[in-house]
Structures are given as C-alpha cells and as structure tokens.
Amino acid sequence: MNKLLFSFLLLLALPLIVLIIIVPMSSDNQYIFGFICIAIVFILGVSKSKKITLIMFVMSTLMSLRYIYWRATETLHFNSTLEAVLGIALFMTELYALVILLFGYIQTTWSLKRTIEPLPDDVSLWPTVDIYIPTYNESMDVVRDTVLAAQCIDYPKDKMKIYVLDDGKRNEFAVFCADAGVGYITRNDNKHAKAGNLNSAMKVTQGELITVFDCDHVATRAFLQATVGSFLIDERLALIQTPHYFYSPDPFERNLSEASKVPNEGALFYGPVQQGNDNWNATFFCGSCAVIRRTALEEVGGFAVETVTEDAHTALKMQRLGWGSAFLALPLAAGLATERLGLHVVQRTRWARGMTQIFRVDNPLFGRGLTWQQRLCYLNAMLHFQYGLPRVIFCTAPLIYLLFNLNIIASSAGLIFAYVLPHLVMSIYINSRATGRYRYSFWGEVYETVMCFHLVIPTMLAMISPKHGKFNVTDKGALLDDNYFDFHIVRPHIIAVSLLLLGVTWGVVRLFMPEHYGANPQVIMLNIGWASFSMIILLASIAVARETRQVRKTIRVDATIPAVLHFASGAAMRTETLDLSMGGVRLKTPDERFLDDPIEEVELALKSGVVSFPVEVIDVDKSVTRLMFQELPIEKRRELVRVVLARADAWIRDKPHAPDRPLRSFLGILRCIFELFYFSWQDRREKKQWRKNQPDVKQGQEKEQII
Amino acid sequence: MPLVCVCSPKGGVGKTTVAANLAYALARSGSKVLVVDFDSQNALRLHFGVPIADNRGFVAQSGTLSDWSQFILKVGPNLFLLPCGEVTENERILFEDNLMNEPMFIQRGLSAVLQIPDMVVIADMPPGRNAALKAMEAVADMRIFVLLADTASLSLLPLIEQHKFMNKPLNNKMGEYYVVNQSDMRRTLSRDVTHFFEQRLQNKLLGTIHRDECVPEANASQRAIMDISPVSAAAFDLDQISKKVAVILGLSVGDGAYHHTASIYSS
Numbered sequence: 006m007n008k009l010l011f012s013f014l015l016l017l018a019l020p021l022i023v024l025i026i027i028v029p030m031s032s033d034n035q036y037i038f039g040f041i042c043i044a045i046v047f048i049l050g051v052s053k054s055k056k057i058t059l060i061m062f063v064m065s066t067l068m069s070l071r072y073i074y075w076r077a078t079e080t081l082h083f084n085s086t087l088e089a090v091l092g093i094a095l096f097m098t099e100l101y102a103l104v105i106l107l108f109g110y111i112q113t114t115w116s117l118k119r120t121i122e123p124l125p126d127d128v129s130l131w132p133t134v135d136i137y138i139p140t141y142n143e144s145m146d147v148v149r150d151t152v153l154a155a156q157c158i159d160y161p162k163d164k165m166k167i168y169v170l171d172d173g174k175r176n177e178f179a180v181f182c183a184d185a186g187v188g189y190i191t192r193n194d195n196k197h198a199k200a201g202n203l204n205s206a207m208k209v210t211q212g213e214l215i216t217v218f219d220c221d222h223v224a225t226r227a228f229l230q231a232t233v234g235s236f237l238i239d240e241r242l243a244l245i246q247t248p249h250y251f252y253s254p255d256p257f258e259r260n261l262s263e264a265s266k267v268p269n270e271g272a273l274f275y276g277p278v279q280q281g282n283d284n285w286n287a288t289f290f291c292g293s294c295a296v297i298r299r300t301a302l303e304e305v306g307g308f309a310v311e312t313v314t315e316d317a318h319t320a321l322k323m324q325r326l327g328w329g330s331a332f333l334a335l336p337l338a339a340g341l342a343t344e345r346l347g348l349h350v351v352q353r354t355r356w357a358r359g360m361t362q363i364f365r366v367d368n369p370l371f372g373r374g375l376t377w378q379q380r381l382c383y384l385n386a387m388l389h390f391q392y393g394l395p396r397v398i399f400c401t402a403p404l405i406y407l408l409f410n411l412n413i414i415a416s417s418a419g420l421i422f423a424y425v426l427p428h429l430v431m432s433i434y435i436n437s438r439a440t441g442r443y444r445y446s447f448w449g450e451v452y453e454t455v456m457c458f459h460l461v462i463p464t465m466l467a468m469i470s471p472k473h474g475k476f477n478v479t480d481k482g483a484l485l486d487d488n489y490f491d492f493h494i495v496r497p498h499i500i501a502v503s504l505l506l507l508g509v510t511w512g513v514v515r516l517f518m519p520e521h522y523g524a525n526p527q528v529i530m531l532n533i534g535w536a537s538f539s540m541i542i543l544l545a546s547i548a549v550a551r552e553t554r555q556v557r558k559t560i561r562v563d564a565t566i567p568a569v570l571h572f573a574s575g576a577a578m579r580t581e582t583l584d585l586s587m588g589g590v591r592l593k594t595p596d597e598r599f600l601d602d603p604i605e606e607v608e609l610a611l612k613s614g615v616v617s618f619p620v621e622v623i624d625v626d627k628s629v630t631r632l633m634f635q636e637l638p639i640e641k642r643r644e645l646v647r648v649v650l651a652r653a654d655a656w657i658r659d660k661p662h663a664p665d666r667p668l669r670s671f672l673g674i675l676r677c678i679f680e681l682f683y684f685s686w687q688d689r690r691e692k693k694q695w696r697k698n699q700p701d702v703k704q705g706q707e708k709e710q711i712i
Numbered sequence: 713m714p715l716v717c718v719c720s721p722k723g724g725v726g727k728t729t730v731a732a733n734l735a736y737a738l739a740r741s742g743s744k745v746l747v748v749d750f751d752s753q754n755a756l757r758l759h760f761g762v763p764i765a766d767n768r769g770f771v772a773q774s775g776t777l778s779d780w781s782q783f784i785l786k787v788g789p790n791l792f793l794l795p796c797g798e799v800t801e802n803e804r805i806l807f808e809d810n811l812m813n814e815p816m817f818i819q820r821g822l823s824a825v826l827q828i829p830d831m832v833v834i835a836d837m838p839p840g841r842n843a844a845l846k847a848m849e850a851v852a853d854m855r856i857f858v859l860l861a862d863t864a865s866l867s868l869l870p871l872i873e874q875h876k877f878m879n880k881p882l883n884n885k886m887g888e889y890y891v892v893n894q895s896d897m898r899r900t901l902s903r904d905v906t907h908f909f910e911q912r913l914q915n916k917l918l919g920t921i922h923r924d925e926c927v928p929e930a931n932a933s934q935r936a937i938m939d940i941s942p943v944s945a946a947a948f949d950l951d952q953i954s955k956k957v958a959v960i961l962g963l964s965v966g967d968g969a970y971h972h973t974a975s976i977y978s979s
Contacts, residue, residue: 569945571898575925577945595943608897614907617897 026070029079032420039427042068046431050438058439062110065431072428073103082415092413095402098395101388106432108385113440116280119333122234128161132236134229134296135212139170139202140220141195145177147221147341150587150650152185153643154223157651159230169220170206172198185639199292200308200315207307212299219293222249222340223646227653232296235331243301243328244320247294248275250336250656252560256346257452260549262680263673268662270452273444279332287382288332289320293340301328311366312471314359321367321383325374336656339560346494346549350459357390357460358467364388365471392453393460400454400543401501403536406528407508418527433667441665447542447674455546458497488554488688495550502543505536512536545674548681561586562649568592569608570630571617576602580630582609587642587649589623589633599625607632609648616644713826714961715833717852720859721868723839726893727858729927730950731836732759734856736936737954739790743963744831746784748822749796750844752804756836757795760787761934769797770821771807780821794825811843818851832961854960855888856918859909861895861902869912889916889960891953894923919953922946 030038046064049057076096083089124131136155140148148169155167168188171178172195182189192205203217214236218224232245249271257264282288290297292315301323302308309318320330343349369375369383405411414421437446466473492499512533515524566582570592578595585591590607604625608617618641620632637645718731731747739745749756754769762785770780780794787793799807810817825831835852837845848855857872859865872888892909896902906920924946930937937947 569897569922572925575923576929576941577922577924577926578941578943579945579948580943596941598941606898615897615903617903 022067025067026074027078029075032417032423035420035423039068039423042427043430046434050434058435059114061431061435061438062114065435066107066110068431069103069106069428072424073100075424076414080414080416080421084412088411088413091402091405091411092415094398095413098398098402101391101395102399105385105388105392108381108388109436110439112281112382112385113277114281115284116277117284117332118280119235119283119331121231121333121335122238124230124234125237128164130237131161131164132213132233133164133211134160134166134214134216134233135206135210136165136167136216136218137170137203137206138168138218138220139172139199139206140178141172141198141202143220145181148178149181149642150646151218151220151223152182152187153639153646154225154651155218156185156187156643157226157647158224158228159226160233165229166210166212168206168210170202172202185643197310197315198313200310200319203315204307204310207299207302214296215299215302216296217293218338219340222293222338223252223650224294224338225653225655226647226651228337229296231335231337232333235333236296236298239329239331241327241329242298242331243323244288244290244295244297244330246279246288246291246330246332247335247337248279249291249294250275250339251342252339252656253341253344255342256344256349256549256552258342260346260551260553261545261677263677264448267445267448267670267673268443272662273440273449276334276443277440280334282382282386283330283332285376285378285382286329287324287379288330289383289386290316290330292316294338298328301326304328312359312362313355314363317360317383317386318363318367321363321369324379325372327374339650339656345552346455346491350456350494353456354459354463357393357456358463360387360390361464361467362471365468390460391464393457393464396453396457397461397501400457400539401504403532403539404504404508406532407512407536408504410524412528418525418531421531437665437667442662445662445665445670445673446667447671450542451545451549451674451677454498454542455495455549458501459494489552490685491550491552495547498543498547502540502547505540505543509533509536509540541674541678544678544681548677551681551684560649562652562655564648566648567610569610570595570604571606571608572598572602573605574602577608583629585609585645585649587634587645589620589631590618592630592632594625594628594630597627599630604630604632611644611648613644613647616641618645713829713831713833714853714963715822715826715835715848715851716854716856716957716961717835717837717845717848718856718858719837719845720839720857721872722864725839725858725860725865726921726927727839728756728759728836729931730856730858730891730893730921730953731834732756733930733937733947733950734954734957735791735834736788736938737951738832738834738958738963739788740936740938741954741958742790743958744790744792744828746792746794746825746831746833748794748833748835751836751838752796752799753838754796754798757785757793758934759931759936760785760791760793762787762793762795767798769795769799771796771799772803774817774821775806775810778820779824781824784825808843811847815850818847822851830963832963854957856957857888857890859890859892861892861906861909861920861923863901863905865892866905866908869909887916889918889957891918892920895920896923918956919949921949921953 042064046061049061076099081092081096083092136158138148138151138155152167152169158165166188168190169178169182170190172191174191179189188210190206190209192202195201197204203215207215214233216229216232228247232247235245236242251269251271254265255270258269259265279288297319302319304326305319305322309315309322312318324330343352363369364384364387369380369387375383402413405413433446512529515521516526516529516533519526561584563584564582566585568580568582568590570578570580572578576598578598580593580595583591583593590609592607599622604620604622606617607620608615618637619635621635623631623633625631634645716734718727718734720727728751735745735747747756747760749769752771754767757766757769758764768783768785770777770783774780783794783797785793785795819826822833825833835844835848837848859869890909890913892906894902895906897906902923910917910920922945924937924944926937926941926944927946930940930944933940937944937950941947
C-alpha cells in the first residue's frame with residue numbers, strides 16, 4: 006500500500022521533476038534560482054532530522070541532474086574535432102562523477118546500523134569456528150601476535166580451531182604453531198594466491214563457520230561472540246564483515262599532520278558505505294575480519310579465484326545464490342596500515358584491477374539472483390575504482406584553455422558558473438551533512454588524486470583483458486628509519502602541477518594584457534580558479550609522498566594495573582603501571598631502591614591472573630620507571646597480547662569525529678601544502694648543516710691520529 | 713575486645729611476622745591493639761624493638777598471678793605487647809598444664825584487657841598442635857592460619873579444613889581465615905600453589921603476601937615492614953589483609969571505607 010502511494014506521488018511529481026531538470030534559463034534567472042535553492046538548503050540545514058536530509062538529497066539530485074542536462078544539451082558544440090574529443094571526454098568525466106554521486110546518495114540514505122546479536126546461553130548451540138590466518142612472506146613478528154590474539158578470543162576451546170595457512174612453508178612458523186598450540190597448514194603449490202590458500206585449508210578443516218584474519222589483523226576477545234550470533238538468527242546469512250581498523254597510521258596520517266585529525270581513509274567505507282550496502286543485503290567480503298558460513302562457501306566452490314580481489318567476488322557469487330550478508334560496524338580487530346605510500350599505491354591498484362576484473366567477468370548488472378538494489382551496490386563498488394582517468398581529466402582540463410586556448414565547454418563563463426555553482430555547493434554541503442563524520446570535505450579528492458595517475462593503465466588493461474595480472478602481496482610491518490621523499494610515486498603529480506602553474510601564470514599574463522591576446526577574462530578567471538583548485542589538491546597529494554620517519558611501531562595502552570617490581574636483592578615493591586605495550590611497560594617509580602638495586606622482573610596483576618615478566622631497565626628516575634620486556638615465552642606473551650591488543654573495547658573510539666566543516670577542512674588541506682614546503686625546506690637546511698659539520702669531525706679525527 | 717588467634721600447622725611460615733605486622737597495621741589505622749605471645753620462643757617482642765636482653769613476660773608467673781596485664785609493654789601509639797618472657801622448662805610445663813586443665817585460664821589472665829571495649833587482641837600461637845591453641849578455642853573470635861605458598865602447606869590444607877588439626881571449628885564467632893605467605897610469582901610452583909589456594913579458599917583467604925626481602929630487613933631492624941619501606945609489596949599485602957580483618961571484626965577504622973577484594977590477584 007505504502008509502495009503504491011509512493012509510486013502514485015512520484016507519478017504526480019514527475020512533471021515537476023522533469024520541469025526542474027530541463028527548463029532552460031537565462032544566466033540571471035539561473036543565478037537567482039541557484040541561490041534560492043542554496044539558501045533553502047542552508048536554512049533546512051538548521052534541522053538535523055533524517056527526513057530533511059532526504060529532502061536535501063532530492064534537491065541536490067535535481068540540481069545536479071539539471072546541470073548535467075544543461076551540459077548535455079547546451080554546451081556540447083565544438084569548433085574542431087580535437088575540441089570535440091576533449092570536450093566529450095570532460096563531459097563523460099562529469100557524467101561519471103554524477104553517477105557516483107547519485108549512487109553514493111542512494112547507498113548512504115538508508116543505512117542499516119546493526120547491533121550485536123547475542124549468542125544463546127546454551128553453549129552447545131554455538132557453531133564450530135575455524136579461524137584462518139593466511140600468510141605468505143610476512144615476518145614472524147607480525148604473525149605471532151595475530152595468532153596469540155586469536156587464541157585469546159572468548160569462545161569455547163573445543164569449538165574454535167585456529168590455523169596458520171603458510172604459503173611461505175617456513176620451518177620457524179611450523180615450530181611456532183606447534184608451540185602455541187594452533188594448526189599449521191601448507192600446500193604443494195601456491196596456485197591462486199590467497200584464495201587458493203584458503204580453499205586448500207577448507208578441504209582439511211571442518212568448522213561450520215570460517216573466520217579469516219589477514220596475518221596482521223589482531224582480533225579482540227569479543228570478535229566471535231559479537232559476530233557469530235547473527236548466523237544463528239538468520240539461517241541464510243553467508244557472511245558478516247567487520248571494519249578493518251588500523252592501529253598504525255596509514256601513509257596519509259603519517260605524512261600529513263592534518264590527516265591524523267580527520268576521519269581516516271577507510272572510515273567512510275567501513276561506516277556509511279558498508280552500512281548502506283547492508284541495508285540492501287549487499288555487504289561484500291573485504292578479505293579479512295569476517296566470518297563466513299562454510300555451506301555457503303561450498304555452494305560457490307570456495308573462495309573465488311578468477312580475479313585478484315577474491316573477497317568481493319566470493320561475496321557476489323554467494324549473493325547470486327540468495328545468501329545474505331551483513332556488516333557490523335564495530336572495530337573488533339586491528340591491523341597494520343600499509344607502511345609506505347608506494348605500498349599503498351600497489352595495494353589499491355590491485356583492488357582497482359580486481360574490481361574491474363569482476364566488472365568484466367561477472368558483472369553485477371547482469372546474471373541471475375540479485376535484486377536491483379544489490380546490483381547497484383556492487384556496481385557502485387566497481388565503478389568507484391574507475392576514478393583514475395576521470396580524475397586525471399578533471400585535474401588537467403583547465404590546461405586545455407589556459408595553454409592551448411581550446412574551448413571544450415561551449416558556453417559563457419557566467420552561465421557555466423550559474424549552473425555549476427549550485428550543483429557543487431549543494432553536493433558538498435549535503436555530503437558533508439550526511440557522511441561528514443566519516444569523511445571530511447575535499448579529503449576524498451586528496452585520497453583519490455594520490456592514486457589516480459597510477460590507476461589509469463591498470464584499470465584500462467583489466468577492462469580490456471580481465472584474465473591477465475596476478476595477485477601481489479602487500480608488505481606490512483616494515484619500519485621506516487629515515488625521512489625521504491618518494492619522487493617516483495608522485496612524479497606525474499609534479500608534472501601536472503608544473504603544467505598547471507605554467508597555465509595559471511600564462512593565464513594571468515593574458516588576463517592583464519587582453520589587448521594582446523584577446524581572451525575572454527571571465528573564461529580565464531574561471532579556468533584559473535579551476536586550475537588553482539586542482540593544484541591545491543595535487544600539492545596535498547604530493548605532500549603525502551614526503552615519507553616521515555616512523556618512531557614507534559607498537560601500540561601503547563594507558564592502563565593502570567597493579568604491579569610489583571622484583572629487585573635483584575629479592576625485595577618486592579608495589580607500584581602501578583602508567584602504560585603498557587607489547588615491548589615494555591612504564592610504571593610509577595615506587596621509591597629510590599633502584600639506585601643501588603637492579604630491577605629484574607615486573608609482576609602485573611592482570612585480570613586473568615598474575616604474570617611476572619623478566620625485564621631490562623631502559624630508564625629509571627624518581628617518578629617514572631621504563632622497562633623493556635625480555636624475550637617472552639609464548640604463554641607470557643599471550644597474556645600480554647590479551648591485555649594490550651585483545652581487549653574487547655581496544656579499538657572503539659570514545660567519541661565520533663566532530664561534524665565536518667567544509668571550509669575548515671579546506672584550510673586543513675592548505676596547511677598540508679604549507680607544511681610540505683616548510684618541512685622540505687627545513688630538511689634541506691638540516692642536511693646542509695650536517696654536511697657543514699662533517700669536515701670538522703674529520704679534522705678532529707686527523708688531529709687525534711697525529712697526536 | 714575481639715581476640716584474633718594467629719596460628720599455623722607448622723613452624724617457619726612467618727606466623728609471628730604476620731601477627732606483628734597485622735598488629736602494626738591495625739594500630740596505625742586507629743585501633744588499640746594488644747599482641748600476646750603464647751610461643752615460648754619469645755620472638756614476638758623482637759618485632760617491636762624490645763631489647764633482646766629484656767626477658768620480662770607473663771608465662772613464668774601465669775599460674776600465680778591472676779591478671780597478666782602488669783606485664784604489658786607499650787610499644788607504640790595504640791600498640792601494646794604482652795611478651796611471653798623467658799621461661800624455664802618447668803614453668804613451661806606448668807603453663808601448658810594450666811592451659812589444658814583450667815578452662816578459664818586465659819580468660820582470667822586476660823580479663824582486664826578483654827574488657828577494654830575497643831582493644832583488639834592478637835595472639836601469636838605456637839606452631840603445630842598445642843595446648844594454647846586448644847585453650848583458645850573457647851575464647852578466640854577469629855582464627856588466622858598462615859600457610860606458605862609451597863607444597864608442604866598445600867599438603868596440610870586438608871587437615872586444617874577437616875579440623876583434624878584443630879579439634880573443632882570456632883562455632884560461635886567470626887570463623888577461620890587463611891593467609892598465604894611468601895608467594896613468589898616468578899616461580900611456577902609458587903604461582904600455581906598460590907593460584908590453587910585462591911581457587912580453593914575463595915573468600916576465606918584474607919590475602920596473599922609477596923615474598924619480599926623487605927620483610928627480613930624489617931625484622932632485622934625490629935620495625936614494621938611498612939615503616940621500613942612503605943611501598944614494599946609485602947607491606948601492601950599485609951595492609952590489605954589488616955583492612956579485611958578490620959571489616960570482619962567490625963572495627964570502625966579510619967574513614968570506615970573498605971573496598972572488598974577477594975585477593976590482590978583477582979582485583
């Protein structure tokens with residue numbers, strides 16, 4: 006009935022909608038219309054109600070459609086073939102952006118905020134779970150704590166089995182697994198990389214549910230109890246995905262001071278996007294931190310091996326057979342972010358390639374088994390990764406007029422402005438309102454611009470020939486010991502900025518000498534403004550390549566735990582911890598005994614019992630004692646993992662990010678650019694000084710030799 | 713008024729140290745405390761700075777004097793000591809004979825003290841089975857067993873629990889409690905035994921005391937562990953135990969607030 010009413014109302018409103026989209030207006034009228042709409046949106050913005058957001062979505066959609074309709078009908082007349090090609094390319098870019106924008110609206114309008122389904126009191130009803138930790142070449146340091154944390158998960162011991170799936174076939178891993186008491190599985194070949202690895206393990210284990218943790222994803226104790234309940238409630242549920250949370254800073258957070266203050270790159274996806282997908286039963290598997298039903302997996306022949314993103318494709322295949330998927334937006338595991346921008350680019354390129362492959366070999370628009378909403382959600386994920394070329398075009402488009410004086414939009418600057426302004430202002434404002442807590446304005450531009458040049462060719466190749474290309478492993482856990490600038494990654498960005506700078510300079514020259522060049526000042530101004538915006542985003546992206554040294558790798562927990570220091574003399578002193586990490590502990594210094602009595606062990610009264618750790622003293626003063634744990638036996642290390650990494654609430658933010666303020670966010674991006682120049686200058690000065698000091702040292706040495 | 717009896721099925725477990733430091737802790741938190749030494753080793757006094765040459769004590773004349781309070785020494789603010797004193801073999805036998813055969817022997821001897829309303833009396837008993845312990849059954853309000861975190865103590869636990877060690881449970885008063893002494897978390901065996909005691913004794917366990925070199929240091933200087941090193945783990949543990957004892961005895965000490973923790977290890 007409701008649906009019928011809705012359709013009826015839609016039919017009634019249709020003429021009005023069409024009218025708004027297609028009626029042409031003079032420049033002045035369009036300005037007035039645009040400003041009125043913006044004013045309405047701003048006034049409506051006072052209310053925080055969900056319904057108002059919905060109305061805004063509709064208004065923004067209409068305004069954007071009006072813009073694109075106008076672009077399609079009024080502005081695509083060209084004087085030359087070259088202009089036509091470039092002009093149509095730009096139009097396609099805008100069309101792509103519009104489709105992504107509208108999909109985004111649809112996806113985030115109705116989001117499902119799932120909560121934990123509690124497990125029944127009767128433990129015998131709980132399903133058996135296999136935990137897979139696939140690894141290939143990652144170091145033991147990375148994998149060890151992942152395994153120990155998995156062992157700390159609160160679940161009946163006879164119903165949870167942990168397996169390390171080692172494609173590296175390393176002896177030390179086999180020994181460690183035996184020591185820790187977890188399964189160790191290898192196979193004869195390494196066919197189909199991670200997916201193949203998981204599939205081969207499926208043949209030798211029997212759990213009803215399968216949990217996959219990438220080898221750096223340390224689970225919290227609550228992981229299974231928070232996720233498994235959903236499978237008992239819904240018999241057709243194939244998959245529950247949880248966010249990938251990173252406890253180490255990603256390249257953006259590390260290299261841009263401002264980026265550590267804004268929601269990180271993954272926040273939008275592992276928040277509104279997947280919750281939106283969930284609402285349409287279209288959440289897809291992200292490779293790790295998920296629980297999957299074995300029967301569903303077996304029905305689709307195990308993890309998909311046709312593409313390099315086996316995760317999304319596996320989910321798509323299961324959903325085609327009518328299986329459900331779910332997303333629980335609680336960070337229940339945490340891993341290492343990619344350590345360097347270079348690796349980040351490699352990883353994202355793989356994702357983009359894989360998504361493109363799925364688009365080609367198993368397009369969600371076609372084939373059976375999906376609802377149209379599911380098709381759109383999956384399609385959106387695939388289209389999203391096509392942003393490479395459109396962004397490159399959008400960044401560099403103003404050059405066409407500024408440098409070559411070619412017109413690719415057949416309209417006056419004033420009219421363009423009149424149409425584009427409400428479209429842009431409204432979409433930025435509404436995105437900021439709807440998802441601003443998960444991504445601040447303009448940061449998406451930075452995240453994508455960093456990647457865009459690198460995605461063009463891989464996605465194109467994958468589009469043309471989806472069967473090619475193999476899986477590459479993302480290295481993690483490495484530590485950067487010096488600052489450096491990764492020119493290689495941002496070379497195209499630097500070239501683009503240089504060209505834009507040239508274009509802007511030339512544009513300014515033309516602006517001030519119109520009698521010589523006869524250019525339309527308004528068009529020049531529009532293009533200069535556009536080019537400047539592109540430059541800002543490009544420069545911010547370049548700033549990410551200034552790789553900063555990583556100081557501390559381990560996660561530190563501010564926990565006050567009763568502790569006892571054991572001294573060499575046998576004295577035991579009571580104190581408490583200030584903070585705790587996998588590497589060591591900081592405590593209040595109890596008294597001055599440390600002056601003549603070395604500390605040998607520290608005893609921590611953990612919830613699971615008292616554990617005493619042998620330690621080395623790093624530093625003691627009258628107020629703070631810093632101790633480093635010595636090599637720990639597995640049992641003690643596991644206890645430490647339980648406290649430091651596996652706490653149920655370890656990764657849950659105390660409070661969400663503040664709402665987005667677009668202008669403030671833009672200033673933050675300007676700040677990144679300022680810091681790029683300022684810090685680079687500082688680095689250079691330091692290096693110079695260092696070089697200056699070098700000869701002195703040499704002379705000193707020579708002197709000593711002479712003496 | 714309440715009488716606490718500190719005892720142990722075997723010697724050398726630190727019973728006297730626990731009794732003395734418990735007294736110190738209770739006294740410091742405001743209660744008047746009298747410690748009575750029933751152990752003819754006469755070692756309790758050494759915890760309170762009494763010179764080794766000072767051999768005064770109540771046992772020698774306990775049979776002839778009806779009130780022992782004249783032997784009480786004031787050893788600190790709120791803190792009083794009734795030392796055993798030097799005893800000849802005959803005097804000891806006579807004392808034990810009196811304990812066995814005269815039902816009101818202890819009550820009479822301590823009557824003056826027991827009438828002081830807020831006075832806590834802590835009796836340091838001789839180790840093992842003995843006459844004093846038996847005589848105390850009628851008088852004591854609370855019995856604290858001191859055990860070591862080792863296998864020997866572990867093996868004695870069933871005897872205590874089944875009252876083969878003491879003839880009958882304290883039926884009228886606050887009951888029996890335990891203290892595990894010299895627990896060393898660095899050693900697996902000690903840790904496991906401590907853990908077993910915690911599991912087994914639950915809230916009957918007043919606490920676990922760390923093995924701590926500060927304890928012999930304090931004993932050597934005849935002072936409370938707390939005074940030697942306020943941050944000593946053993947001092948902390950004893951302080952926790954004293955707070956728990958105060959709650960069980962219903963003493964209103966300090967601000968009266970007590971945060972119940974079954975043991976330091978499950979806090």
